[in-house]
Amino acid sequence: MASDDDQKVRVLGVWNSPFSAMVKLALKLKGVQYEYIEEDLQNKGPLLLESNPVHKKIPVLIHGRKPVAESVVILEYINETWPENPLLPNDPYERAQARFWAKFIEEKCGRAIWTAYGTQGEEKEKAIKDAEEGLKILEEGLKGKFFNGETIGFLDIVACGIAFWLPVLEEAADIKFFDPEKLPRLRCWTEEYTKVELVKEAFPPRDKLLPAFKAYRDQMFGPKDSST
Template sequence: MAEVVKLLGAFSSPFVFRVIWALKMKGIPYEFIEEDVTNKSPLLLKNNPVLKKIPVLLHGEKPVSESMIIVEYIDEIWPQNPLLPNDPYERALARFWVKFIDDKCSSVWQISLAQGDELEKRVKETVDLLQTVEEHGLGEKKFFGGDNVGIADIAFGAVIHWLKIIEEIVGVKVFEAHKFPRLHEWIEHFKQLPAVKENLPDWDWIVSYFKGYREERLASA
């Protein structure tokens, strides 16, 4: 009997959607357990006692945390529709870009709560990040790994989609098509994949959620 797969997460989190997309691409059935990140459940605290945050994948009784570690775990356990290349060098490149975006993307999230000079600084940092990826990450490829979607696409896809949400709530333009034509073409390909297209948060709901979050945080600052 196959072990039950559960995902602890929240529909506001880009990191949770990385895991959802990976599970959908693999065709793995799972139970989604909604977490309130302001009132963490005993189940979450039990299964991620170190970081105490989502997402957490429960494979039977085994918890795995951190979004891209979970995605790699999924890829190893269920080998169909592989997300990492077989070639060791190509696999290393994919992991490099995953680490790059996770190390550098803090400026993207900080835009959502920034104002004035701080906002200008975070926008510039994000533009520099996108320019690096535009010039060195994609090249002429459809996806980061070539013709097939892979682990780096999942990592970047969540960041870019949520950046567009942040642009909407803050009223700034960062991810402009004329500046990043390759990335724009790539994200359109990525978002047309059934596993992604059918598993994105409702736009009006997510914009309203983050508008409220931004207003609340700025009012209490």
């Protein structure tokens, strides 16, 4: 017989990480109770090092005594372990398409956005162009109110960085990726997505997030950086 410890769910994360927020949102959408443990990445705790010895990164989901690492892998584990309120479509082809777009969001959009935030000069300019191109393609792939249709699903969770972290990074680094006039579907999606109560509960407050990312940028390049 399974003990309470075998069913306990813990999330190791960092408060300002979109990847941590992805895991918390997925659990909330599934109605799964969990314990959140904040990690200090400058002084990684033994539980994190033991649970993710390969990459030593957050987020990590610990289900009972079983650790699962990497945010998208964790989302798939959550979806399969708690089948209520499915995050992925039932149809195999549609599931494959969702995984394709998740990889696109991560590799084409997310990577370019974070690179632009954390670089200067030509590398920054190239990353901005790559991000704009990726967002334009993503706009064409958004057909409904959410990526999953009328309810929040797998792709909406994976794209949480675009909905909430992107405008914060734009302001923190004085750059512009997102033109709402050119991307009306993504604009409407962002507006609908960020007003959902469970989403707001999973995301950190903007008034705390923005100064943190401004401070990180200042540490890298100094407070007077205004390059594009």
